[in-house]
Amino acid sequence: MSLLLDIKNLKVDLPTERGVLQAVRGIDIQVKRGEMLCLVGESGCGKSMTSLALMGLLPSKAKRSADHMRFDGIDLQSLDERGMANLRGSRMSMIFQEPMTSLNPSYTLGDQLCEALHAHKKVTAAQARDRAVYLLERAGVPMAADRMRQYPHQLSGGLRQRVMIAMALMCEPDLIIADEPTTALDVTIQAQILRLIRELQKEFGTAVVFITHDLGVVARIADNVSVMYAGQVVENAPVREIFTHPSHHYTRGLLNCIPVRGKTEPGSRLQSIPGVVPSLIGKIEGCTFANRCAHVRDACIAPPNVQVDPTHTALCVDAVPLASLETA
Ligand SMILES: Nc1ncnc2c1ncn2[C@@H]1O[C@H](COP(=O)(O)OP(=O)(O)OP(=O)(O)O)[C@@H](O)[C@H]1O
Ligand code: SF4
Ligand SMILES: [Mg+2]
Known part of the structure; x- marks a missing residue:
């Protein structure tokens, strides 16, 4: 499968009164067509800034800044605002945590769904309407044709998020970026929406960058995972590898925070990672996780990005190539 998204050394700096906040510190992202990449990490680690930089x-x-930012071979850094606006909505769409940030309260759902299509494709009003009703039905919105006449405030949070999913799919995008789309929903609705996103992603062959702080969500939907910490990707691997061979101490810490069926005693306390994320203002010397890591030592001043196996990297002095473990 060819690379749809190919980002090298992406950085995002935000000027603040206290100095430059380096929210994203040189990350690489690669996503193939039809693939689901999860960006996972604690609050403030730069997930949203990464997604906004891509869009x-x-x-x-x-x-x-970046060494390169390619989307289906298009150099994103060479596009002006108009060029980016053309890509957004037609070939790349975004789903936010709170649908009301994207839905306009003064227009009906039908108008908003059809507008997304009219803005980018030459279609008749009837074709746009048919597609909107079809996608609302596929997104699990009951009485889809009637809902077209309703306003966003007439829907529950779960239904609004389903509408956002339908809207994101209106122009058959190649890539959807979903930033914590289920975090505000209760657990059962969250499970339904995750299943829906996975089903539609497979059906339409859409690539998805899915942002979450929840490894339980990652386990359900990801193909590949980038673990973010303090503006860096500290580990990157196929989802199974992350759970079977976590190679960065931060990833291990995150895994210890989630309950595991058959392992975690019912009623027992889950672990948490002690300490806090370092300030992102200015340079951080050495491993960004050092102030919270029980294994920190002198070598952590320059952690290598270890190739654990051909599809797995980890930015830690304790990460070991799997081949060397097997021959030891
Ligand atoms: N508009 C802004 N101006 C200055 N700093 C900001 C701004 N928005 C975010 N930040 C800072 O940038 C860093 C990365 O923020 P970001 O929103 O990307 O984190 P996140 O991983 O998405 O967190 P969350 O899980 O809470 O959504 C944080 O330190 C945050 O405080
Ligand atoms: S590089 Fe050092 S401080 Fe960082 S996670 Fe690895 S052992 Fe811990
Ligand atoms: Mg965020």
């Missing part, structure tokens, strides 16, 4: 939606004061 060209950063705050105006933010400064973005």
Whole structure:
């Protein structure tokens, strides 16, 4: 499968009163067509800034740089605002945590869904309407044709998120970026929406960058995982590898925070990672996780990005190539 998204050394700097906040510190992202990449990490580690940088939606004061940013061979850094706006909505769409940030309260759902299509494709009003009703039905919105006449405030949070999913699919995008789309929903609705996103992603062959702080969500939907910490990707691997051979101490810490069926005693206390994320203002010397890591030592001043296996990297002095473990 060819690479749809190929990002090298992405950085996002935000000027603040206390100095430059380096929210994203040189990360690489690669996503193939039809693949689901999960970006996972604690609050404040730079997940949203990464997604906004990819979509060209950063705050105006933010400064973005990269060695390269390619989307289906298109150099994203060479596009002006108009070029990015053309890509957004037609070939790349975004789903936010709170649907009301994207839905306009003054327009009906039908108008908003059809507008997304009219803005980018030459279709008749009837074709746009048919597609909107079809996608609302596919997204599990009951009485889809009637809902077209309703306004966003007339729907529950779960239904609004289903509408957002339908809207994101209107122009058959190649890539959807979903930033914590289920975090605000209760657990049963969350499970339904995750299943839906996975089903539609497979059905339409859409690549998805799915942002979450929850490894339980990652286990359900990811093909590949990038674990983010303090603006860096500290581990990157196929989902199975992350759970069977976590190779960065931060990833291990995250895994210890989630209950495992058959392992975690019912009623027992789950672990948490002690300490706090370092300030992202200015440079961080050495491993960004050092102030919370029980294994820190002198060598951590320059952690190598270890190739654990051909599809797995980890930025830690304790990461070991799997081949060397097997021959030992
Ligand atoms: N508009 C802004 N101006 C200055 N700093 C910001 C701005 N928005 C975010 N930040 C900072 O950038 C860093 C990365 O934030 P980001 O929103 O990307 O984190 P996140 O991983 O998405 O967190 P969460 O899980 O809470 O959504 C944080 O330190 C945050 O405080
Ligand atoms: S590089 Fe050092 S401080 Fe960082 S996670 Fe690995 S052992 Fe811990
Ligand atoms: Mg965020």
